[in-house]
Amino acid sequence: MLNKLLLLALSILIGFMIISQVPVWAVDLNHGEEIFSIHCAGCHPNGSNIIRRGKNLKLKALQKNKVDSLEAIAALVTNGKNNMSAYSDRLTPEEIQAVSVYVLEQAQNNWTK
Template sequence: MLSVLLLGLILAPSALAVDMESGEQIFGVYCIGCHGGGGNIVRRGKTLKQKALERNGLASLEAIAHLVANGKNNMSAYSDRLTQQQIQDVAGYVLEQAEQGWH
């Protein structure tokens, strides 16, 4: 049981280092179609802007990674197309861009 707990800690998204360059590339392939510039062409209030992330309880690396992996409502899940590392990278990129105002 302890080994399962330790494995969970090792594989948890927060345990992975974020590669911003990889995150930017992944965003450009999988996300930009709906979320260019941090927006959302499908649901106006569900942008990737800092205030919207905070309002929707998504202003953390873990929350964004969970959403990318599992999807929600109109957003597809990407756990079948991206590795844990890639999910972590794109989540880190989104969070950094939100904090910088998507410049």
């Protein structure tokens, strides 16, 4: 009986964890664009990079630098790296997710709207 109860509780917990995740398609892309224009466009206009050319946001560069997934982009935005500032103290996790989705989508579309 205890095993069945434990299994049920574990199943409910796993189910809750799965359904509580925000799906990528639910992120407001307009909000991501707004966040990008406020916090990122100064150094990354149209996906370029005014500080270090090779560290731009074009898909080829993202792939070369192994930052071509939502998780990798979000980690970079959150923690920063080298010249890139960390934004964990300025953006909420939802805002980081929104701007990451926006960056990846723009990169996949070659930064053309």
